[in-house]
Amino acid sequence: MKKLVIAVIAFLLLFAGCSKPSEPTEPDKPEVKGMAYFCRTLGDFGFNDNGWAGVQNSAAKHGYEPQAIELGNDTATFENALVEACDSGKYSVIVTQNGSGLGDYVRKYAKDYPEIKFIVFDMGITEDPNLPENVYGIAYKASEACFLAGALAAKMSANKKVGILSNDNPGGNDFAAGYISGAKYADPDCQTYYYYGMADAAAWQEQASSLYQMGVNVVLAGSGRFALGVFNEAFNRGGAENGCLAMGIDTDMYYTLTQSETVDIATVVLSSATKELAYTIENAVDRMKDGSLPWGKMEVLGIAQGAANVAINDHYKELVPEDVQAYMTDLIDKVSKGEVKPVSFYDFDSQEAFLNWLKPQLGE
Amino acid sequence: MKEARRVEFIFEMLRIVVALAVAYLLTLLFIAFISKDPIEAIYVFSIGPFTTARRFGQLMAKFIPYMMTGLSMCLIYACNRFNLIAEGSYLMGGCLFSVVAVNFIPETMPPVLAVGLGLVVGALAGLIVSAIPTILREKLGVSEIVTSVMFNYGFLYVSLFLIKFFARDISMSYVCSRLIPENAKLGAVVPRTLFHSGIYIVAVVVMLVCLIYFKTPFGYRVRISGSNQDFARTEGIRITGSLIVAQLLAGAISGMGGAIDIMGVYDRYIWDQTPGVGTDGLLVAVLARKNPALVPIAAFLLAYMRTGAAILNYATDIPLEMVQMVQGIIILMIGAEEFLGPIKNRMIFRLAQKKDRQKEALADVNTK
Missing domain, CATH: 3.40.50.2300 (Response regulator)
Structure with missing residues (x-):
């Protein structure tokens, strides 16, 4: 028994001590043309596919190589997936949804990668609109x-x-x-x-x-x-x-x-x-190319900007x-x-306030 | 029969090694077929988790909760119960910790206290959750498989309710809690990676569980009650009490695991589906042959494979669905308990026959 306990401790210490220094890989490269798209899973005929269509279109228009990165359901790996994509040096533009903590990770890591441009879509309307210098955010008035x-x-x-x-x-x-x-x-x-x-x-x-x-x-x-x-x-x-x-x-x-x-x-x-995800992403990339995109800001887009409508x-x-x-x-x-x-749901300051508004509206 | 036991042991080890090797080979074969660049993919899958500090950190971030739920399932498994509530305990441990952390932990609270409080909240949540199927099973005889699976599903919605009404960040476009305060977080062991100091807590828990399991009368009672209820009853052991306490303890460990995971890996609570770590705990327990001392090894193997698969997903051209199939192969092989069983039985049978013949020969010699 004692041996087992010692073995366990030794095993744990072995891994606790095993820390390799992270080495920033920044060799001089000509121009990186990758455009990464982060989503949970493709094939939903809606949100995720729509954003991917936008990325593909704008990549084709401006000569990028699009790459979809599907994250699946294991939320513990998302942060790493994002940082890994930044580290890989393959991407100069990263387009990601805000959900599942991805928006937080962009806020956290974007300043470490000034050479990469981030476009975060579907942010909360009432979220803090100030973002790092190389990030542009889109919120929709759905x-x-x-x-x-x-x-x-x-x-x-x-x-x-x-x-x-x-x-x-x-x-x-x-x-x-x-x-x-x-x-x-x-x-x-x-x-x-x-x-x-x-x-x-x-x-x-x-x-x-x-x-x-x-x-x-x-x-x-x-x-x-x-x-x-x-x-x-x-x-x-x-x-x-x-x-x-x-x-x-x-x-x-x-x-x-x-x-x-x-x-x-x-x-x-x-x-x-x-919710015109594809259009707004394409538009953002177009504006990025001609230099008119307001970096470091989140924009709230609605019908007036063509970001939402009835078909x-x-x-x-x-x-x-x-x-x-x-x-x-x-x-x-x-x-x-x-x-x-x-x-809008974002008008209410809590779930309860929303439900209080909702209840009298409902039939029967 | 000492020899039979030795054969059993050898085959047990052989089973695990061969099962993992076959799973691994099948996976590599699979990758070789579906990837455009199989050598790169195989390299990423097998060596990938050790190539950068970040990837290794990811491996450790999975290793830590797998150990907690693995220990938890070990205890339940030792009771000979198929109680899958570790999943619900894990989820609720993380959820309740988040609710308490964003509401009641002031920024001025010293980190040791905040983390300690978090662990207690997580453990309590897990304990209460696991009490439901456990007590229903031990007192009323309700099938624990049915109740635990059902309650896992129910607790997902309970957790979403708690987050929506008591901890939601109203500015965000998805269901999540407010940011967990810095003092209630576990710092990174290796900077800029997910490898967090929860490892030390887990190490202590592993040792405590080993101690309880092997060195206390309670641990002995649980093991005996689990392996042979009639024998235990004849010996005068109070089975019901032992089994209830063991399963509650399992829930508490799992719940604490959930809290540790949120403290170490996440910035805020974002689980909108059951994270699946609790059910993976069963896998760890099966792989460790319900021996808590082997849990770290089993958890590490599983974490290694899962991390390899995750890296495979986001670093190569292999789509997510394929990666999930790869994980399926691994689980299939790990779970196959009767793998190599017939060969083992034949060997034990032959051994017995040989012994019989020897005895006969001896008897013959003696009579002559």
Whole structure:
């Protein structure tokens, strides 16, 4: 037994003593053309894919070599992955989402790598806007897009009932705040429903089913990954003819679905509240190239800057009556000018305050 | 039968070595097939964790919590219970520590006190969490597998609730706590790496658990109750009490592990999914053959492989899904308890036969 204990101590001390000095690798290189993109997992038809599309496009335009770095679910490795990418010397631009602590790590390490430019997207609107010298941050007013989606839903609902399914996280709650305030703005009598989405597409379909059962006409699916469950349910219930419509989030879901094999299902997608990650990343890289990007600052972008909107496509024009279309065009203008202000989750200073605002808005 | 036991032991060691070797070879083969640059990928996977201080720090940052949950699962495993609550304990240990740290630990508190308080909070959280399936099992006979897995899931939502309502950083665009105060953090052993001073705490815990397990009457009671309940009862051991205390202790260790991980590795609490370290603890315990003294070695091996896989993911062209499959192969081989079993049994059988024949021969000689 004693031997074992000694062995354990020796083993631990061995590793405690094993510290190698870190050697900064900075040989003179001509020009580094790598552009890294950090995300959790690709293939979600939404947030992560959208950002990756933006990185790929801007890389193609400006001659960078894009590289996606998928981090997966092991949060303990994220910090290392970021620093390792900085150390590798392969990248001159690093584009990353703010979530999962990545924004913190950029704030912490960016000043050690002045030669690398960082673009952090999807920051919190109320976050500290001062960043290190070589970092540019983007925050989205997703509530503006969802406000418009809510207004459109209310105008299109025969039963005056609209619903939203979304995750109970700041992003999802921001969608809901915008959507519900939009529906109430367009039609104060409209009843609104908000369900917290569960962990998979099948559960979302079940939840959507219960919403449609209650007579809800339009459901906004607040997650790119699980939206298909909602679309399926709307389609199974007869789609537009039976007053079962759905809306997507982040990207123009109608367009995404028509590109895949599920073309039929696309018919139920009335519109989408888009967060133009791809556009804003491309725009940031363009501005970086011509030197007009405000480094060290976070910008809050909304409809006025083209960073969020409702998807207006052929299908929308087909489904939505002329007068509602005119109403929407007018409303988009008003929101972008700031004449109408959507409610945002970030307006509230705690989860409780948000719930206190939310409860009286919900139907039944 | 001394020889049979020796064969058992040799095969036990052989099993682990061969299983790891096969897992390793399969992995290398796999990498060679899917990578455009297999030599680089294999190098990164096998030598990668030792090439830079940062990577080694990452390895140690995984090693530390694996030891804690490994010890925890060792204790539960020794009770002969399949209680997977170590995962929930680990999660809640980290979560409650974060809630307490951002709300109640003032900046002026001396670090020793703050860290000590954090450890106590983590351990208490883990203990309370593990009390539920343990007491349900020992007092009411409810299957601990079902309750522990169910509660692990439930506790994920409890943790999210606690963070959202009591510790959330309202300015951030995702669910996370406010920044953990500096005085409640474990400093780095090697600067600019994740290798943090939690290693010393873990070393003490390993020794304490070994001591309790091998050198105290309580440890003996647990081992006996776990390996043969009827025998223990006949001997007059109070099984229920021993098993409950052992499993609560396991929960406390796991919870403390969660708190240590948050203190050492993270700037704020960001777990929106169960981190999986608790279930990996079972892997460590299986690999260590429920022997706490072997836990550091098993934990190190697992941490080494996991780190290699993580580096493989972000340093080469191999996509994440492939890396997860590689991890699956490793776990499959480690978990295969009956691997080489038939050969072992045949050898023991032959040994016995040989002995019988020798005895017969001896008897023959004697009668003559």
